[in-house]
Amino acid sequence: MELHILEHRLRVASIAKESIQLFTYGLIKLAFLSSKTRCKFFSLTETPEDYTIIVDEEGFLELPSSEHLSVADATWLALNVVSGGGGFSSSQPIGVTKIAKSVIAPLADQNISVFMLSTYQTDFILVRERDLPFVMHTLAAEFTILRVVNGETVAADDFGVTNGFVKPKLVNVRTFLVPLAVSALKPLFCALLATVNVVLFCFFRVKDSVVGNEDSGHIRFFSFSLIEGYISLVMDVQTQQRFPNNLLFTSASGELWKMVRIGGQPLGFDECGIVAQISEPLAAADIPAYYISTFKFDHALVPEENINGVVNALQVSQAEKH
């Protein structure tokens, strides 16, 4: 297995719901005019609370500084697990489940905070730049660690593994499980590869729907990411219907996913082990899951037919902890 440390240096920010219009220009430029910026990593996730933005430093310059923009203080690096070579059994667990044991649990054990972003194409594990030596030290046993420099992968230098990193403080985490109403959300992973104009059109249609459905009690969730040229969308089925046919790529089996929201109050960035707490029971139960972190809360996505098993597994694990 290979662990690629991507070259993007990322910022995580949150935009308050009501002040989104202040950022329209920058966001549209980042999302649809990527050739006009040097941004290569952009993700926008809408939740009922806020808009979470993950963007590289080049893209961050496009956003105006404002009191309505809260920015996490650290610079983050994206890690990507690649099954270099690898077998071809299709029964292999997918998504976060696959990397739960090998990446997430060891990092949680070392009290390293991670920030997850799953897309149609792959999973990104975001860690603080200052934690990197520690991450590399932790994962070196399991992975061939490669660093992407100028688009080429090179063996990562073993830089000061034992010195100079700040040991993260240990926080006792309380997790809140908020299983969502079944009718509320059927997120669907889609990849979208079409011309920019089409994306633009769809995006605004989605926005319309958000406003229109505000009263219906649905929890809004929409995630758009444009990372190294690949577009990935996560949205509910209702929203998907607003897209023309044949525009979105989905898996051939057309499966639907349910979302589990984690955290009753904002989780912050220093707490660690949250992802591990969710993903480990799921991995143990062999349930595939995807995971999207936002500024305030985390979201796990599990197959629709497995939702009961998920709730059970998490409750059991919660009970064991107490």
Added chain:
Amino acid sequence: MSGSKPDILWAPHHVDRFVVCDSELSLYHIDSAVSSELKAGSLRLSEETTATLLSINSDTPYMKCVAWYPKYDPECLLAVGQANGRVVLTSLGQDHNSKCKDLIGKEFVPKHARQCNTLAWNPLDSNWLAAGLDKHRADFSVLIWDISSKYAPETAVATEKVRLSAGDVEAGLVVTKPLYELGQNDACLSLCWLPRDQKLLLAGMHRNLAIFDLRNTSQKIFVNTKAVQGVTVDPYFHDRVASFYEGQVAIWDLRKFEKPVLTLTEQPKPLTKVAWCPTRTGLLATLTRDSNIIRLYDMQHTPTPIGDETEPTIIERSVQPCENYIASFAWHPTSQNRMVVVTPNRTMSDFTVFERISLAWSPVTSLMWACGRHLYECTEEGKASSLEKDIATKMRLRALSRYGLDTEQVWRNHLLAGNEDPQLKSLWYTLHLLMKQYTEDMDQKLTGNKGPLVYTGIKSIVKSSLGTTENLRHSRSGSDRQADIIQYLSEERSLALQLCGWIKKGTDLDVEPFLNSLEQEGDWERAAAVALFNLDIRRAIQILNKGASSGKGDLNLNVVAMALSGYTDEKNSLWREMCSTLRLQLNNPYLCAMFAFLTSESGSYDGVLYENNVAVRDRVAFACKFLNDAQLNRFIEKLTNEMKEAGNLEGILLTGLTKDGVDLMESYVDRTGDVQTASYCMLQGSPSDVLKDERVQYWIENYRNLLDAWRFWHKRAEFDIHRSKLDPSSKPLAQVFVSCNFCGKSISYSCSAIPHQGRGFSQYGVSGSPTKSKVTSCPGCRKPLPRCALCLINMGTPVSSCPGGSKSDEKVDLSKDKKLAQFNNWFTWCHNCRHGGHAGHMLSWFRDHTECPVSACSCKCMQLDTTGNLVPAETVQA
């Protein structure tokens, strides 16, 4: 392949068909345009070809890539990769045979939809189709489909029913289970099968190039690189692969896969297609976006295997098949260097890349040139005389006849040269006289300033006589009536006359020996003229009579003699009048000059001096006799310049072997290309410093190269010996030494300095007197020299004629000990395996063997020696 950018593909087997694909597939048939008029519905592709649209297939929307079924049959089966990752088999053929029908419409569907980037049919098993797809978090990006596989319901996942219509499933048209899945959680941008093995697949993945081996799918060979687009294997060299990234093409050697063996010059715009020419080795065509040229890289001369450190040479050129931007191109599969190009607005052009022409002159008179697969040899046809006139032919023959090498009788060299060129004759006589004069002066230890003067030619001799010793005197010798002719005389003038060959040294102006030699040669007119110029009319008449009566003589000479005898010095006589007008009708320049002399006023002899057909030496001698200092100087100066300008070798008499002489020779070489004569001539001037002139060195080096090119190595060696005799400074210092294995000192001391030892050391070994240094041992440390690999005798011993021969043979050889310095006894060894021995033994061994004589050494020594198998041209001709 969106609507704006069409691609183009040749049918792999039906060489007159191609497909243009953008939003639909259009099949064209290509015809040769016999008439200038276009048939209805056909498009002109080039001056000779037109294309007719046969059919259009628009069944498959969202096309991303197309690949043509590689087998001959079914005819027009194409695989189309779509934007959603599905691969569809479709056809353009009109006749649907049964085999084709099964396949057409078949779909291969990946588990997760994403764009299909590339398709590649396996060249060996045409049922295998590899598809490269974009990245998906939980799926593979390289899928290998078996097009003959049937849809098997039990392997299909139940959920697939959601998206597959029941009709398709029942018809067995949809396949969802690939034969192989590779590259999990990665993107595949380009693919090609490696011809080395059916199960090797090269893929350009997201950040690396990977070779998948289907025999063991858990492993792959990969190299991290950005250049992952458009991987393609050189059809003539299966280990060579090209791929590109933006504007840069990387060439890889699969045997040394860590880094590209070379990268081609980066283009300012991103590349769109890179393709090896299928009909010619090592020719790579590349196309960039928004460009109307196709760039070609000729790696023809790249040594294969590509060297480790040496950058291979690549010839880059570009072709412009049409005015517009090119959207795509395709090499014709069989027709040499031919391609079609298509522009964004779907105009097409049929185009043949013209091959570079390479040309080579042979060292003899033929010319070779190569273009494509044709090799042409040109030799001059018809008249052999024009060939014989060629200076190269002449030089070859002259080299064979040892021209230039006669240093005793220098004048004889013109005979060796074929005795046909008067200029050469004059040159060698001049050199002969110069040499003779010089050596005689040296012998008699004459005044030091004269020796060099001889070499500087008459021009400087005459100059040195200016105003010094000048004797004027009236001469009435010979004819009674020769009263008013003034002759001039001085030491320098007589030296000049000697150089002209008129008089001999010390013989006090006696031209009689010279006249006799001319008479012997049958050169009557010249003899008569010389006699007359020495004011001896009787002798002149006598010579002419003799000439008329001799066997081949011209009877007219009697008439001339008659006219001559009527000479009168009366200014206004009828004789004088008639002679001065009629003389111009005489064919012979000497006869003409004679009458000019007799009819001219004293002191103005232009009729003689500017009679260009009279030999320069005679005109100069005449001038020395009859012109005063000022006139003489002016005349010599003028004549020298004329000679220099014309490159006339007779002028060497005037210039000598000085810088002026080199100037003269330069224009001679410019005119004729005869570096041979130039080299030999200038070597004669060895004491002077003309040899240091870089032009002279240049001629000499060129002549040596010429001899080498003709394979006249022995002649070249003879020339070098000749050269080092005349110009000791040219002798190269020893550059190669044979050093002792033990003490590292040169052993040449023993070979050269020790006199031949009249005993067979092979018999006595090294047990002789320890104080005596042996030929077979190092003079420095007295350790034995290496043994010959064949006779096993220490080097330095005389060679026996046949290794391991009988005792009697050896005895004979022992008596020939003096051969120690001969070539057969020389050391020789292979620079590769370092085995060797006596040159004679080695030569005879390699006459019958290719491998090294040392057992267990498989070095092919002789084949490594590129010149070892060549034979000198002289021996071939002999």
